[in-house]
Amino acid sequence: MKPPEPGTVPVPLDGMRVLQVVATTTGGTGAHVGMLVDHLLARGGDVIVCGPQSVDAQFHFRTRGAGFVPAQIGLQPHPRDIATLRRLRRLAVLADVVHAHSLRAAALAGLVTPRQVPFVVTRHNAIISTGVGRRVQLGLQRHTARRADVTLCVSSDLVDAVRRAGGTDVRRAFVTAPTMPAPGRSRDAVRDELGARERPLVLAIGRLHGQKDYPTLIAAASRLADMDPAPLVVIAGDGPERAALTALIARTAAPVRLLGERSDIADLLHAADVQVLASVWEGTPLSVQEGLSAGLPFVGTRVGSIPDIVADAGLLVPPHDVRALAVQLRRVLTDTRL
Structure with a gap:
């Protein structure tokens, strides 16, 4: 099963179990996942977010009404990734959809998500590192592009990069800022x-x-x-x-x-x-x-x-x-x- 194309009738979400996987973030990625959580819950989805405790502390997934399972998913490989993979496997086998954000989260989630479970990746950032780090990230990009059933990209240059890396269903995602509250001071x-x-x-x-x-x-x-x-x-x-x-x-x-x-x-x-x-x-x-x-x-x-x-x-x-x-x-x- 794949997400609907723009303009088609939305897939009913009543009872759909959606696992959102997020790595360490303090910026737009976390805010975007928060907006997705709000949207999915409003349409009757059953949402669990898996990621670092610090991300929940900043973006309040549990307060929004989602389940939250802490797992350390940093920006670099770490021995604790083994424990994270075990935790993700237990969650992924129960999910109807797994949606991972960032290369690291997608690489780990992709390893343990069953093939019959739709696997979606959202790419929020381009690869701008150099040297060994760049080569590692390019390898992760190839792996996640080919593993994902659908890859969503927040810019057209990312769409091109993922397609060159082997992605077959790659779509542009448009992330809209929530309504800004009125100023509280003059x-x-x-x-x-x-x-x-x-x-x-x-x-x-x-x-x-x-x-x-x-x-x-x-x-x-x-x-x-x-x-x-x-x-x-x-x-x-x-x-x-x-x-x-x-x-x-x-x-x-x-x-x-x-x-x-x-x-x-x-x-x-x-x-x-x-x-x-x-x-x-x-x-x-x-x-x-x-x-x-x-x-x-x-x-x-x-x-x-x-x-x-x-x-x-x-x-x-x-x-x-x-x-x-x-x-x-x-x-x-x-x-x-x-």
Whole structure:
């Protein structure tokens, strides 16, 4: 059994046992699984999520009404994968559909899911690593592309990559951001908190990870320091690059603040003058959709699905291009015709 093509009558879900398998995530993948859980439960599905305890703590699958079975599925192979495979096997044999998210989760789930159980994989990220890590991930991509009954991809370049790897039923998935709540504080109150009452405020949202290429954004922010008043760039999010980025900001005296994890994204979007994204690759980032819905100007890189999402509602530049990013940010902040 395969998921219906767009435009066909949905498969009834009453009593359907759906196993969602997710690896370590703190961003859009977890949010997407949460939306799927809500949708499946609303249509009568019986949903179990299997993944790291930290993912449930952030995305509240049990609170939403799903079952949750903890299993350590990290980003790298680990001896504990043996125990994870045993746990996944016990769950998969009872499922009507198994849906795995990310290469690692798909590789493990694919090994133990019975062939008679439909196996769906959603690819949320491209392979951007180098060296040995890249070769390993390309191997996982070939394995999961050929093992999956259906592969859903969040960008057209991922669709092409999975098809080249041997996928036979590969479809584009469109992930839509949920409705953003109304701001809880005034624009001035948020800007006062950030120290930007009289300064242009540039907002970036996302995990502090190499994929986001914050060093390029920090370098671009330094090029805007001659403006009067100088813009303040704030980054909402946390992650493994925090220490390195903190040191870089201090060393370059760039007008950038790391805000850490924030629960008031609606307030930040309401307070900002422009949203920026310097990523080397993106699927369908929910934060960009939220910013555009809030009417915020956008400057970002021409990668992944960003051109499809933004269309003519923003200014796009090549990745890793400090000068181009600074020029377009300056343009948005100074050109009243935009």
